[in-house]
């Protein structure tokens with residue numbers, strides 16, 4: 001059974017035409033759920049009116065809540081079908097594609113997307129700025145989730161209820177891009193099918209995509225990116241640990257080797273202590289400003305740093321017999 | 333909590349953090365802080381201090397890190413709140429207050445020290461231990477364990493908690509041992525590479541070896557109470573004992589033993605994650621009269637704050653160095669007497685220990701302990717109003 005969600009906000013002029021068109025194509029067992037956010041133009045009343053002739057229609061009127069994504073998840077939550085689908089109710093989405101999406105899910109796909117950005121699809125007559133913006137967002141949103149769609153921000157898609165149920169609780173339905181949210185939550189091995197969508201111009205009313213919605217999209221991207229980073233860290237945690245340890249060992253081990261005489265040779269150790277003390281007394285240097293770089297049989301090599309903020313660091317060779325500091329001849 | 337409330341609370345917490353940071357800012361950099369801000373290679377491993385020193389040439393370095401550190405410590409309350417999100421509102425208030433109003437956090441948020449970082453890392457491990465979800469990402473825990481050890485040595489005190497977490501995972505024993513031991517081995521290797529760290533730790537830990545057990549106990553009580561403002565310290569300990577949370581009890585004993593050995597007020601914060609964990613464990617089992625608890629906690633914190641009020645005047649090091657800069661003195665500064673790294677942090681000239689043989693090269697002499705011998709040297713004059721005493725050459729042009 002197909003459950004088709006139609007989120008509406010001020011679509012009273014578009015809804016009757018859309019329902020009429022849908023009735024003609026929906027030959028399978030189905031329900032249509034209009035989720036209206038208490039539209040000022042009383043879309044919900046129009047929908048209730050339509051119910052008289054269309055018995056598969058259900059209406060959910062949400063009072064005190066707004067948002068496309070949450071409207072969709074609430075619609076999915078009360079849906080009874082095994083194929084969950086959503087489309088815009090402003091006639092920008094071709095009702096005939098409902099059949100293709102439905103068949104894709106019935107044919108075994110976990111998710112099916114009507115894509116504007118694949119071969120045969122188009123974004124239609126958008127203003128220039130929005131096209132580029134949408135393209136850039138699409139690129140990031142394509143790469144980020146484990147399931148890669150050519151149009152992750154499409155508002156026209158279907159998902160099988162058995163794939164959707166396990167992830168329903170994990171979704172953050174803010175803003176417009178519920179598909180992106182679903183793609184980010186699905187397991188990487190999910191089967192995706194795409195069909196081309198030619199985006200038509202709006203018939204009546206106006207778009208609800210405003211600054212707030214775009215800002216919510218940015219936040220959504222940041223949130224998904226963070227989650228993905230952690231997922232990535234988790235799945236590669238052993239490598240992360242190994243690299244961290246290897247990196248540390250590579251940095252530290254050569255230094256231990258360079259001063260190993262300090263631990264293995266008692267006379268050298270005594271000489272080093274003596275040298276450090278003498279140099280500190282004669283130069284006024286502090287022990288804590290001297291870093292032993294290497295210990296040899298007859299001398300040590302140290303870095304001395306000036307005792308001031310941003311002090312320069314100089315390398316010295318200190319022979320045990322004379323204890324006159326000489327600039328290092330070469331850096332090891 | 334709704335989104336709006338959360339954002340508001342985060343903003344208020346941030347304001348609180350900034351205030352705490354400014355309280356520490358008043359007195360200038362302390363000697364240990366200077367060590368970290370300048371990446372001086374002892375006593376702790378390099379990870380945190382390396383990051384801190386990256387912006388050392390920026391004049392706002394100190395304030396910047398104070399605010400970052402205070403923010404981390406204050407906003408950490410969110411982690412604790414996650415652990416009690418299913419409990420009643422009053423219980424959540426009690427937990428948030430335990431963390432935010434204890435002197436451990438009040439006095440140490442905004443200090444650029446390693447102990448608060450270690451406390452935060454411990455808090456992370458404790459969060460994993462106490463949350464309901466028992467899945468363990470063992471290698472991630474091992475990586476954080478490595479990071480915490482390379483932040484500061486005292487992270488080993490929380491080894492029992494890390495152990496407990498690693499033991500939970502379902503991998504072969506050998507892998508568990510590797511996850512626990514390899515970071516420790518690397519730390520040991522690092523210690524060998526830095527003899528100065530080794531020496532300074534020995535000095536640090538044996539500073540008060542000659543003290544009697546009673547002095548030690550008194551000092552331990554002081555540090556422990558300073559952490560949780562007495563109230564949270566006691567309730568927290570009761571909580572972890574009552575819940576028989578062995579890893580937490582183990583860590584508590586280790587931290588206590590460490591403080592008995594080397595007592596510094598700044599270790600107080602190390603008790604905090606354990607104490608608050610105890611409060612949480614207690615609240616999960618029974619009610620706590622939140623209102624009296626919070627009031628008592630506030631009273632204790634206020635009492636501590638009155639006894640140890642924050643200092644808002646610049647430290648002697650900052651004062652003296654500003655004076656020297658204003659007087660356009662150039663050349664190395666000789667300091668007679670002891671001086672910490674905070675002098676180095678404040679100074680634009682090189683500082684060397686007082687050395688009579690090299691005196692002619694000095695730009696000025698600073699006496700942090702009385703050096704009457706300088707008065708006898710006729711060519712050196714006592715700089716006006718200086719405390720500690722500063723001596724400058726009477727007429728620099730004569731000495732060329």
Ligand SMILES: Nc1nc2c(ncn2[C@@H]2O[C@H](COP(=O)(O)OP(=O)(O)O)[C@@H](O)[C@H]2O)c(=O)[nH]1
Pocket residue numbers: 007008009010011035036037066067068071087088089090092155206207208209
């Ligand atoms: N229930 C509900 N539907 C919404 C909301 N915002 C937009 N919609 C519907 O979502 C669909 C797409 O919205 P639209 O403004 O046309 O976005 P655009 O096509 O990207 O410009 C339309 O059917 C709108 O009626 C909302 O806040 N609540």
Ligand SMILES: [Mg+2]
Pocket residue numbers: 088090092202207
């Ligand atoms: Mg539209």
